[in-house]
Amino acid sequence: MPARTATLALLLLTLTAAPAAPTAAASEPASARTPAPTPAPAPAPAPTDDSATLAIGEQGQAIVTFARSAAAAGFSGAVLAAKDGQVIAATGVGFADASGTVPNTPATLFEIASLSKQFTAAAILRLQQDGKLNIDDPIAKHLPGVPEDCSSITIAHLLHHTSGIPGGNSQGAGSDLAAVLPLFLKGGPRHTPGTRFGYWNQGYALLAEIITRASGQDYPAYSTHALFTPAGLRHTLFTGDAAPAGAVVAIGRSARGPSRSALDHPYGAYGFQYRGMGGVVTTVWDLYRWDRALTGSTVLNDAQRQRLFTPGLSEYALGWRITTNPTGRTTQSHGGAVRGFLAEMRRFPQHNACVIVLANADDAPVQQVAASIESLLFGEKPTWAPPVPLPADLAATLAGEYRNAQGRVVIIEPGAARIRILWGGSPSAGPVTRGTLSADAQGAVTMFDGQDRIPLTFTKGPDGRAATLSISVGPNAPPMTFTRTPAK
Numbered sequence: 001m002p003a004r005t006a007t008l009a010l011l012l013l014t015l016t017a018a019p020a021a022p023t024a025a026a027s028e029p030a031s032a033r034t035p036a037p038t039p040a041p042a043p044a045p046a047p048t049d050d051s052a053t054l055a056i057g058e059q060g061q062a063i064v065t066f067a068r069s070a071a072a073a074g075f076s077g078a079v080l081a082a083k084d085g086q087v088i089a090a091t092g093v094g095f096a097d098a099s100g101t102v103p104n105t106p107a108t109l110f111e112i113a114s115l116s117k118q119f120t121a122a123a124i125l126r127l128q129q130d131g132k133l134n135i136d137d138p139i140a141k142h143l144p145g146v147p148e149d150c151s152s153i154t155i156a157h158l159l160h161h162t163s164g165i166p167g168g169n170s171q172g173a174g175s176d177l178a179a180v181l182p183l184f185l186k187g188g189p190r191h192t193p194g195t196r197f198g199y200w201n202q203g204y205a206l207l208a209e210i211i212t213r214a215s216g217q218d219y220p221a222y223s224t225h226a227l228f229t230p231a232g233l234r235h236t237l238f239t240g241d242a243a244p245a246g247a248v249v250a251i252g253r254s255a256r257g258p259s260r261s262a263l264d265h266p267y268g269a270y271g272f273q274y275r276g277m278g279g280v281v282t283t284v285w286d287l288y289r290w291d292r293a294l295t296g297s298t299v300l301n302d303a304q305r306q307r308l309f310t311p312g313l314s315e316y317a318l319g320w321r322i323t324t325n326p327t328g329r330t331t332q333s334h335g336g337a338v339r340g341f342l343a344e345m346r347r348f349p350q351h352n353a354c355v356i357v358l359a360n361a362d363d364a365p366v367q368q369v370a371a372s373i374e375s376l377l378f379g380e381k382p383t384w385a386p387p388v389p390l391p392a393d394l395a396a397t398l399a400g401e402y403r404n405a406q407g408r409v410v411i412i413e414p415g416a417a418r419i420r421i422l423w424g425g426s427p428s429a430g431p432v433t434r435g436t437l438s439a440d441a442q443g444a445v446t447m448f449d450g451q452d453r454i455p456l457t458f459t460k461g462p463d464g465r466a467a468t469l470s471i472s473v474g475p476n477a478p479p480m481t482f483t484r485t486p487a488k
Helices: 008-013 057-073 113-129 155-160 177-184 201-215 219-231 284-293 302-308 366-377 392-398
Strands: 077-083 086-093 280-282 321-324 330-338 341-348 353-359 400-403 409-412 418-422 432-439 445-448 453-460 466-471 480-484
Touching: 057 077, 057 086, 057 366, 057 432, 077 284, 077 366, 086 284, 113 155, 113 201, 113 219, 113 280, 113 302, 113 330, 113 341, 155 201, 177 201, 201 219, 219 284, 284 341, 284 353, 341 366, 353 366, 392 432, 392 453, 392 466, 400 466, 432 453
Parallel strands: none
Antiparallel strands: 077 086, 077 353, 321 330, 330 341, 341 353, 400 409, 400 480, 409 418, 418 432, 432 445, 445 453, 453 466, 466 480
């Protein structure tokens, strides 16, 4: 699971575990959440080169400019924004490779982690459309070995994360269903299926197996045949697949482990430990082509598409979350996070619009970037602004490793002025706060952690580099002071 980034004051005072997940709320009637009818979709553009930056009009240029400015906050990836059935902005930010020589473009391949769940859900609905299953079937009808205490769990319960199986039932790997089923379903439902929401990744692994058994093809092959190909997805594949000729495959830079290619398995293999819940590798343009497919009947008919986006408990539909903001704008969205990669896709059916943000840095501010692009798309002022980068000479002065009396460590990376605070002395020993340093017109340095801008002061040593750092953690606490450690 990703390390939590929290405010400095909270971490200093508590250094405790994450709060418990909120209790699920009852779902609203589907009729109360149905967006206004969408106009007939315009055909997706067919650019001769998916890698080219696209900026149409002032709005498109503003989105591209904003996305590029987010590099100062550690964003590296690609974005695409469309409205009224037309893409108005698409660009890459940062670099696809570890050495910083191959730029990201809208054609770069990224892994999308849990954003893959929408494809698993669509595959189930396609099989229902073709008469191969019914989502109200008990899973025991399709999976041999389901214990009696799980006999009331249906396919729909897995899709909606309402099976009653706790999220902690996540042990088990490989491709032997008989080996993993007792681990996944151990103890049976803790609540009557269908009565409470509880996000459970392995439920989607079981859905992938149901797809395999109902279709007669393995999960990746069926997804390609039934979804990717008819939707016109040109470059979408799975972890473990070979890189397409000429493709740029992003290297995901991780704050909690080694870097990895988007096509490398994050968990050793594409077995039950990841299949169905993640593992799709794609581009922002292919996700837009998928968005277009979901406005027509190329892949799913009207009834199945409506079912895909009908919310259940906690606003979760089938691989999508359905929300409505105070202005009445309905959003169909999902994110993804895995070592080296983050993803966010938002659809706005009333406006025939979408925002897609993919990143190859797992500490990038993807949510803030997506929210700000959404605001720009709808003529609203972004609520988040990337920090202004440090001048190069000041960044060089501050770069290095520092430690305080409590053993906490501050690491400032050279060049980019990215900062990390290792509260336990190492990434594995406790929470890690990540941020970006910036300086205002008066030269005052602040640390931006994605939410707050925290003052930072320093003293110089005889060599002209910073010898100590002091970080303010709040009005009622003394600043933390760190001393530079000798170079190794």
